[in-house]
Amino acid sequence: MIACSLNPEARIVDITKNNEYEKYLHRCLVGLPSKRYKKRIAYLKEAISRDFHKKILIFEKQVVGTIEYSPSKVSYYPIIGKNVIVMNCIWVLRKARGHDFGTILVNDMLNSESGASCFATISLTGHWSPWFRKSQIEKLGFKPLESIVVTHKTKHKDEPFSIHLVWMPTAKDARPPSWDRQKLLEGITACIAHPLYHPQTYKPKQIFKEQ
Numbered sequence: 001m002i003a004c005s006l007n008p009e010a011r012i013v014d015i016t017k018n019n020e021y022e023k024y025l026h027r028c029l030v031g032l033p034s035k036r037y038k039k040r041i042a043y044l045k046e047a048i049s050r051d052f053h054k055k056i057l058i059f060e061k062q063v064v065g066t067i068e069y070s071p072s073k074v075s076y077y078p079i080i081g082k083n084v085i086v087m088n089c090i091w092v093l094r095k096a097r098g099h100d101f102g103t104i105l106v107n108d109m110l111n112s113e114s115g116a117s118c119f120a121t122i123s124l125t126g127h128w129s130p131w132f133r134k135s136q137i138e139k140l141g142f143k144p145l146e147s148i149v150v151t152h153k154t155k156h157k158d159e160p161f162s163i164h165l166v167w168m169p170t171a172k173d174a175r176p177p178s179w180d181r182q183k184l185l186e187g188i189t190a191c192i193a194h195p196l197y198h199p200q201t202y203k204p205k206q207i208f209k210e211q
Helices: 019-026 038-050 101-112 134-139
Strands: 010-014 053-059 062-071 084-092 118-125 143-152 161-169 208-210
Touching: 010 101, 019 038, 019 053, 019 062, 038 062, 053 101, 062 101, 084 101, 118 134, 134 143, 134 161
Parallel strands: 084 118
Antiparallel strands: 010 053, 053 062, 062 084, 118 161, 143 161, 143 208
16 A cells, blocks of 8 residues: 555545535546436446445545445456456546645545455556556556456547456455456447447447457
């Protein structure tokens, strides 16, 4: 864990337990809520009852950061392992940079799930979006395990990018998690803004092709 204290003007709220910020369950930090997005709604309905958490960071009365995590069996990533907590998402708005809010959110997750043997997530290199960049995820304390090179079947078809399985062990006997590569090629359906999003309108099962 990286030592970092929370700014006195900031606070973290678990919105799976606070109805005041319920709209952020269905959206990112910006943009409109996607309450009509059936797959997100279905995912949340099951996941929240199985220890899924989504938290927001409020700074100077504005929501500027978020983190989403759950046990591996509940995550929308096909990550497999014993006693593994998977970080589905982390994001801090550009205007709030410089306060180590990303590290603070990760530390809050580690403290909240102190019984986990390790934490895992994915990172990307070569993708056209700015999210989940490998360098950013590694800065938060995650280390790479495996990688897969893919292309998108409908966007930037000639631009292969890499998806990395990364982890952070927190117990001496922690075993590295694995992932289901074929399932990974199907993309993500539970988050409309995710770089690996599989749109409802795209009918084939897999939206990525392994190189």
